[in-house]
Amino acid sequence: MITKQVLLGGGIALRQITLNDCTTSYVEWLNDPEVNCYLETRWTEQTMESIKDFVKSQRDNTHSVLFAIVLSADKAHIGNIKIGPINCNHKHADISYFIGEKRLWNRGYAKEAIRLATKFGFEELKLHRVEAGVYAGAVGSWRALERNGFVREAVFREQVFWNGRFMDVFRYGILESEYKIIRQMEETAR
Numbered sequence: 001m002i003t004k005q006v007l008l009g010g011g012i013a014l015r016q017i018t019l020n021d022c023t024t025s026y027v028e029w030l031n032d033p034e035v036n037c038y039l040e041t042r043w044t045e046q047t048m049e050s051i052k053d054f055v056k057s058q059r060d061n062t063h064s065v066l067f068a069i070v071l072s073a074d075k076a077h078i079g080n081i082k083i084g085p086i087n088c089n090h091k092h093a094d095i096s097y098f099i100g101e102k103r104l105w106n107r108g109y110a111k112e113a114i115r116l117a118t119k120f121g122f123e124e125l126k127l128h129r130v131e132a133g134v135y136a137g138a139v140g141s142w143r144a145l146e147r148n149g150f151v152r153e154a155v156f157r158e159q160v161f162w163n164g165r166f167m168d169v170f171r172y173g174i175l176e177s178e179y180k181i182i183r184q185m186e187e188t189a190r
Contacts, residue, residue, distance in 0.1 A: 003065055005124070007116040012109050014067035014081060014116050016059070021068050021077050022052045029079075029100030037162075038138040039098060058082070065120075069099065069113045078104050081113045083121050083130070092129040093121055097141075111144040118148060122179050129175050135160060136168040149182045150174045 007014040029035045030046035044050070058066035064084025068077045081097035095117050099110050114132075121127045132150065134142045142152070150172040158166035 003124075005120070007067070007120055009072070009112045009116050011072055011107070012078075012112050012116075013070050013072055013075075014113060014120075015070060017055055017066045017068040017080060018059075019052060019055055022048060022055055023077070024048070026051055026077070026100065029098070032100075032102075034102060035098065035100055038135045038141065058084075063088070067113075067117065069097070069109060076101075078109065079113070081117045083117050083125070086125060086127070091127050092131060093125070093127055094131050094133070095121070096132065106140065110141065111147050114144055114148045114150075118174065118179060122176050127176065129173055130179075131171065131173045134170050134172065135162060136170055137162065142170055142172065145172045148174070149178055151178075 003016050005016075027046055027048055030039070030041050030051065033042070036042040055066065058064055061084065063086045064082060065086075066080060066082045066084075069079040069081055070077050078101040079097065079099035081095060083093050083095050086093040095114065097110060097113055097117070099105055099113075118130050121130045130150075132145055133156075134145065136142075136155075146152070151174065152170050153173050154171040156169040156171065159169040160167050
């Protein structure tokens with residue numbers, strides 16, 4: 001699903017990823033054990049060819065949008081967020097994300113990216129529900145979801161193998177009606 005939209009936030013913006021974003025830094029992120037420790041890409045060595053193939057496939061996908069997370073100040077690509085697969089019949093989609101630039105961790109960029117992607121899902125795609133799955137150990141990730149109004153709806157006990165042991169996966173969701181209440185509260189607070 002191609003979109004020309006740029007979603008503007010405070011310190012970041014989201015724009016649809018391009019092949020120009022397929023850089024050595026991107027490859028290094030996906031091969032870095034600290035960055036990929038909760039990503040499914042960790043199971044396979046990533047190459048320039050594999051990320052270009054992935055980006056091409058996402059740009060051709062009519063049920064998914066892959067955004068580059070870029071800094072507002074200098075437009076530097078620092079990570080990705082995907083909304084998809086989008087289920088048009090039932091009006092829901094997953095989001096998944098990572099910040100690759102470790103020096104920028106814990107600055108609220110994932111939280112802002114989730115906010116922007118969720119807004120896009122509800123306001124542009126007209127979804128009823130946005131969902132996400134997260135490893136229990138990815139505390140920063142699930143806290144960013146909760147700070148955006150996502151509700152932990154399920155725990156899939158020992159669903160994934162991580163670092164020599166099995167780990168739970170949390171499933172989160174937010175409904176359009178909940179999103180609207182949060183937006184109204186934000187508007188009132190201004």
